[in-house]
Amino acid sequence: MRAPFIAASALLLAACASVPPAATDxxxxxxxxxxxxxxxxxxxxxxxxxxxxxxxxxSASLWRRHVEPPQAAPGEVRFSWWAQTLLEQASVADVDxxxxxxxxxxxxxGDQARLPLRTRMSFDLAEALTGERPPYxxxxxxxxxxxxxxxVIVNPRxxxxxxxxxxxxxxxxxRWRDLAADFRLAFGEEPGxxxxxxLMTDSDNTRSRARTWYGEVVLHQPGPLPRVSAP
Numbered sequence: 001m002r003a004p005f006i007a008a009s010a011l012l013l014a015a016c017a018s019v020p021p022a023a024t025d026x027x028x029x030x031x032x033x034x035x036x037x038x039x040x041x042x043x044x045x046x047x048x049x050x051x052x053x054x055x056x057x058x059s060a061s062l063w064r065r066h067v068e069p070p071q072a073a074p075g076e077v078r079f080s081w082w083a084q085t086l087l088e089q090a091s092v093a094d095v096d097x098x099x100x101x102x103x104x105x106x107x108x109x110g111d112q113a114r115l116p117l118r119t120r121m122s123f124d125l126a127e128a129l130t131g132e133r134p135p136y137x138x139x140x141x142x143x144x145x146x147x148x149x150x151x152v153i154v155n156p157r158x159x160x161x162x163x164x165x166x167x168x169x170x171x172x173x174x175r176w177r178d179l180a181a182d183f184r185l186a187f188g189e190e191p192g193x194x195x196x197x198x199l200m201t202d203s204d205n206t207r208s209r210a211r212t213w214y215g216e217v218v219l220h221q222p223g224p225l226p227r228v229s230a231p
Contacts, residue, residue: 028052028065029064030062031063031064033060036061037204038060039054039055039059039200039201044213046082051214052213054102054199054200055210055211056204056209058207058208062105062199062200063214067195070193071194073180074106074194075180075220076178077178077219078217079104079141081104081143081212081215083101083211085211086101086143087208090203091147092142092144095157097206098205099202100142101201101210102142103141104141104198104199104214105138105139105140105196105200106179106194107195107197107198108138108191108194109136109192109194109195111136115136115160135160137160137187139162139164140161140163141177142163142167143168144168149167150165152164153165164182179219194219199217
C-alpha cells in the first residue's frame with residue numbers, strides 16, 4: 001500500500017510550495033518525487049519566446065516555486081504549453097495510467113482542521129515521508145488524451161486534488177482562465193490564499209516519453225494590484 005500512497009503524496013506536493021518572473025529565475029526549482037526518475041526541466045526559447053522545456057522519460061517530477069506572500073484573492077490566470085506528442089495510453093482519471101503531457105498546478109491554503117480525520121492523517125504521513133505538508137487544496141489544469149474539455153476530475157486517491165481538463169486530444173487551446181471561478185467549480189467553496197505554482201510533465205505510469213514546452217504563467221489579481229508572472 002506504500003507505493004499508491006507515495007503517488008498520491010507526489011501530486012499533493014505539486015502545490016506545496018510558491019509564483020513569478022522568468023524561466024531563469026532561481027526561485028523556480030526542480031522537485032523530485034519519492035521513488036521516481038526525474039523529469040528534466042530546462043529554460044529555453046521556443047519559437048522566439050522564453051519557455052521551460054520538460055522532457056519526461058518514464059519519469060515524474062515538478063518545476064515549482066512559492067507565491068510569496070500568498071495571494072489572498074486569486075483572479076485570472078493565463079498560461080500556454082506546446083506538446084510534441086500526446087500520451088495516448090494515459091488518462092488523468094485512471095490511477096494506473098495517471099500521466100499527463102502537461103499540467104499547471106496551483107496549491108491553496110485553508111483550514112486543514114475542517115478536513116476529515118483520514119485526510120489529515122494522510123497529510124501527516126505525506127509530511128513524514130517528504131518533509132513537506134500538502135496544501136489544503138490542489139487544483140490542476142491538465143492536457144489529457146481523451147477526457148472532454150471542461151471535465152472536472154477528482155483524484156481517486158485524494159479528493160483534495162482536482163483536475164480541470166483544458167486541452168484534450170491533438171487540438172491545442174490557449175485562453176484565459178478564471179482561477180477563483182475554476183476553484184469554486186472544482187471544490188464547491190471559495191479559494192483560500194494561493195501558495196504555489198508548479199509545472200509537471202510525467203510519463204512514469206505508462207512507461208512512455210513526453211516532451212512539452214511551457215510558456216509564461218501570468219496571474220492577475222482583482223483590483224489595482226501588480227501582475228505576477230512565471231515561466
